[in-house]
Amino acid sequence: MILGWAAPRYARARVVANEADAQRSIRALHQAQAQYYSEYGRHAATLPELGPPKSTLRGPAGADLIAGDLAQGEKHGYRFEILSTPTGYQIRGRPLFFGITGKRTFLSDETFGLFHSDSQDLPRLPEATPGKDVSGTRETAPRQ
Numbered sequence: 355m356i357l358g359w360a361a362p363r364y365a366r367a368r369v370v371a372n373e374a375d376a377q378r379s380i381r382a383l384h385q386a387q388a389q390y391y392s393e394y395g396r397h398a399a400t401l402p403e404l405g406p407p408k409s410t411l412r413g414p415a416g417a418d419l420i421a422g423d424l425a426q427g428e429k430h431g432y433r434f435e436i437l438s439t440p441t442g443y444q445i446r447g448r449p450l451f452f453g454i455t456g457k458r459t460f461l462s463d464e465t466f467g468l469f470h471s472d473s474q475d476l477p478r479l480p481e482a483t484p485g486k487d488v489s490g491t492r493e494t495a496p497r498q
Contacts, residue, residue, distance in 0.1 A: 365454075372431040372456045376447045379429055380462050383436065383445050386419035387464070393417065397464070399438045401425045431455025439463065446476060 386404045387397050394414045398404045405425020407416030423429050428450065437444045442464030449456030458470040461477045471477040 368431075369455070369457055372449070373458055375430040376432040376434075376456065376458075376460055377468060379424055379432070379434060380445050380447055380460060380468060382420060382424070383434070384462065384466055386417075387436075387443060389419055390417050397438065397443045398436060399443075401427055401434065401436055404436075432460075448474070448476075 383401075383404070390396075390398045390404060394417070398414075398417070401420070402425050403415060404417055404420045406418050406422050407413060409416075412418045421429075424434065427434050431450050432447045432455065433450055435446050437446070445460075445462045447460035449459070452459075452474045458472055459474060459476055460468060460470050462468045469477040
């Protein structure tokens with residue numbers, strides 16, 4: 355009886371925790387991108403460029419600005435990727451198992467706006483400034 359009540363609550367709490375961690379990871383990636391840009395004059399095009407170096411020397415191929423798990427692209431039930439764009443970069447975060455490890459997909463770019471979709475599809479970046487609700491896409495804050 356208790357297990358039937360507790361298991362769904364635990365699963366929901368795990369999803370909320372994973373989504374909050376995904377948002378923190380995206381903010382950490384923005385901070386790492388800013389530092390990478392100041393050191394190397396460009397944004398990192400891949401997560402490994404922001405992560406630990408393969409040798410003992412830091413450099414553009416491994417700047418040691420983020421943890422190894424995030425540099426490999428997976429952390430706390432989410433898969434992350436960085437893509438170069440003509441204006442800078444995009445950060446994408448998707449649940450490893452939609453509906454189980456997370457129920458929201460995240461997208462951010464060099465403007466630091468953080469948008470989510472309540473589906474497996476990536477949200478669209480709005481034409482206007484972040485924070486404005488545009489076609490179901492809105493800036494997010496961790497759920498409480």
